[in-house]
Amino acid sequence: MQDSLERQSPTVLPLTAKDVKDLRKNPGYSNVDIFTYEETRLATKQFRPDYILGEGGFGVVYKGVIDENVRPGYKSTAVAVKELNPDGFQGDREWLAEVNYLGQLSHPNLVKLIGYCCEDEHRLLVYEYMASGSLEKHLFRRVGCNLTWSKRMKIALDAAKGLAFLHGAERPVIYRDFKTSNILLDADFNAKLSDFGLAKDGPMGDQTHVSTRVMGTYGYAAPEYVMTGHLTARSDVYGFGVVLLEMLLGRRAMDKSRPSREHNLVEWARPLLNHNKKLMRILDPRMEGQYSARTAMKVANLAYQCLSQNPKGRPLMSQVVELLETFQTTEVTHEEAMLNTGAGGITLYEAPNKSSHSPMKNRNPARSESHRQVETRRRSAANGRSKSEPPKDFDLYDPPRIEAEDKPESNRG
Structure with missing residues (x-):
């Protein structure tokens, strides 16, 4: 089983971006699109509050759609757009890790990275939308x-x-x-x-x-x-x-x-x-x-x-x-x-x-x-839980x- 996994795994690209500057010089993973900040704004309707899916250590995650109105000729695709919070717990290092790994690795049980935005101080990741x-x-x-x-x-x-x-x-x-x-x-x-x-x-x-x-x-x-x-x-x-x-x-x-x-x-x-x-x-x-x-x-x-x-x-x-x-x-x-x-x-x-x-x-x-x-204990525990993590x-x-x-x-x- 292990041998078959190794044989079927994709070839890992030898050049991995070490920092954002390096990524800008060598932008390409063939299966990952590069979006402008304006395109991510259009996809999320100017980052509308009611499009927010959640918020984590990275920043805010928005639901969006990449289509003809965002980029001419682009097939309409539901996406999740994750925007780095510059004041959050994470920084360029973690953002870059996601681009590097998901830019190289593809598997039915890994979320697909559709693209990213690395424009000025903006750091965003565009993923396939996971409806559930x-x-x-x-x-x-x-x-x-x-x-x-x-x-x-x-x-x-x-x-x-x-x-x-x-x-x-x-x-x-x-x-x-x-x-x-x-x-x-x-x-x-x-x-x-x-x-x-x-x-x-x-x-x-x-x-x-x-x-x-x-x-x-x-x-x-x-x-x-x-x-x-x-x-x-x-x-x-x-x-x-x-x-x-x-x-x-x-x-x-x-x-x-x-x-x-x-x-x-x-x-x-x-x-x-x-x-x-x-x-x-x-x-x-x-x-x-x-x-x-x-x-x-x-x-x-x-x-x-x-x-x-x-x-x-x-x-x-x-x-x-x-x-x-x-x-x-x-x-x-x-x-x-x-x-x-x-x-x-x-x-x-x-x-x-x-x-x-x-x-x-x-x-x-x-x-x-x-x-x-059992039900009482479960309800009591649930009511006492915080959503914080x-x-x-x-x-x-x-x-x-x-x-x-x-x-x-x-x-x-």
Whole structure:
């Protein structure tokens, strides 16, 4: 699997812009357009406030359209335009990283960079528009959740394919900021990785790791990377494990609104993943009846391995892809059957002891009460959550910044 990924990966261009001046001298990646600032203004109707999709550490993201009115002869294309905030946490370095990586790399599970603007002090990126927004928005929405088990497994597979492609490229790329807000969904809920500002070239030749300043997001960064600054592809695997755990449980990686022992999702949940009964009690109840217990345990075991404290104990992303592929068709069929019949695939709570002499009427209310307690806790946690998230570019050793800014709920690119 790994060999095939390497053979299929694109040839990485030997000349990569080192700075904006260098980019202006060598502007070209053949599949990326260069836009003027006026063209980006026209595309977003002069950056209209009601076109704002969200705001992050980079700046504001607008919905727009590139068409004949913007550039004669251009096929009408829905886009997301991300404008660098000169006073924000990020600068030219991260902006340039996005242009360099997405200008060279193309894959169905990476958001497509359509073009950029680098005019005077203006720094903008133009991406394909991802109509369904981020995984974060859907997974942690306060009212309802349309992410079924099969959708979550498909999103996990798509995201895993994106990471496997990066790791298997001719010059390996470490994504470094894998999290739910950076996984975007198109109109059909196909998932793509976005936001390459923190991406780094992986180790080459005899190198075992890349030493770098510790950057990323609390709760997702691998422990060995936080401790040593040593970055490897296995650091991304850990981040994938965190997101997979979030999808299984419907909980955020870091949630201060919960009891103190449950603030850090991995620390609290990982020891429970290999205990079948305990696992069934903590799975997201919004998915009840949509999967088989056997498959749920297999996915939980995969998350457990990805979250190993020992980097060498984590699987390769190519292996993760292979495993997730085996869950797709069987579980979709199972889910459809369960939804059509209204039957449940598993019971999230222990059934009453059959030897009990308690009347039947006393059993169902108890189970309903358990459901109500779960729902109450979830609603309480949701109401206590802040929409704020750490800036995309920050030092993990800098706690004051951890809740410094709001993240966009839609296309961040």
